[in-house]
Amino acid sequence: MNKLKRQQIFDRLAEAIPEPETELNYSNPFELLIAVILSAQATDKGVNIATAKLFRVANTPEAIYALGVDGLKSYIKTIGLFNSKAENIIKACKMLIELHNSQVPQTREALEALPGVGRKTANVVLNTAFGQIAMAVDTHIFRVSNRTKIAPGKDVLEVEKKLLKFTPKEHLMDAHHLLILHGRYTCMARKPRCGSCVIFDLCEFKDKEGYVE
Structure with a gap:
């Protein structure tokens, strides 16, 4: 061509x-990160239904980490692969708290180091949350x-x-x-x-x- x-x-x-623009609902980079992790092999509509309830009670790394794996599962159990996604998200929240002052990093390397975050997820966050070409x-x-x-x-x-x-x-x-x-x-x-x-x-x-x- x-x-x-x-x-x-x-x-x-x-x-x-x-x-x-993305059809995932979010109000800050952390919410977008969680939504994109959840969206793997799932529809945006299904993710939005789950995160509407989740983000009302927990939309920071500390708040979601405090839910624990089982607590998080109760909000995302309608989403495919929710067991592994819950474990990855809790681990990712722990890393954000300990390594990044609870902020979503703005580099590919740091994003891809988070559990549950691959190249595609990192690219979505870099482009949509931080206005980088990806x-x-x-x-x-x-x-x-x-x-x-x-x-x-x-x-x-x-x-x-x-x-x-x-x-x-x-x-x-x-x-x-x-x-x-x-x-x-x-x-x-x-x-x-x-x-x-x-x-x-x-x-x-x-x-x-x-x-x-």
């Missing part, structure tokens, strides 16, 4: 999605990047590196959310809505004609 076509794709996505490649972004040929890659790291290299500079900050939202509501996995896609003519998905109703 050439540079001009990528520019047009991101220009159109930005016009179609004027406020690209590309958190989830299943939606991986699919859209490969299907459209914006940034094809055999794994998430290759797609991330290509997106950082090829995304027009003015769209780098929002590209993560533009692609997620496009993948979630238009370029869906099983049945993409090609007939209502704003980048249909630019997309290089070879089977796109078969999805036009």
Whole structure:
């Protein structure tokens, strides 16, 4: 895919999605960190339901740590993998208290050192909470990047590196959310809505004609 076509794709996505932002509910970097950890293999809607109750009673590292693993589980038991997530979050809260003065660190290295935080989670926090250019490649972004040929890659790291290299500079900050939202509501996995896609003519998905109703 050439540079001009990528520019047009991101220009159109930005016009179609004027406020690209996460659909996770949060009010500070710590809440976002917890929400993103919980969102692995879970829906944002499900996470928001759980955190609405959790954050009312505990939305600081100290408060969640005080709940303990079993106490935290009672709030997040509707979320997939809640057992391991509860253990990781309690350990992460302990590290935040002891190593970071209860503040969410603003570097990838420090974030990835926290239990339950991988590269994707770190990228979300860096981009969304702290306004840093980062590309958190989830299943939606991986699919859209490969299907459209914006940034094809055999794994998430290759797609991330290509997106950082090829995304027009003015769209780098929002590209993560533009692609997620496009993948979630238009370029869906099983049945993409090609007939209502704003980048249909630019997309290089070879089977796109078969999805036009």
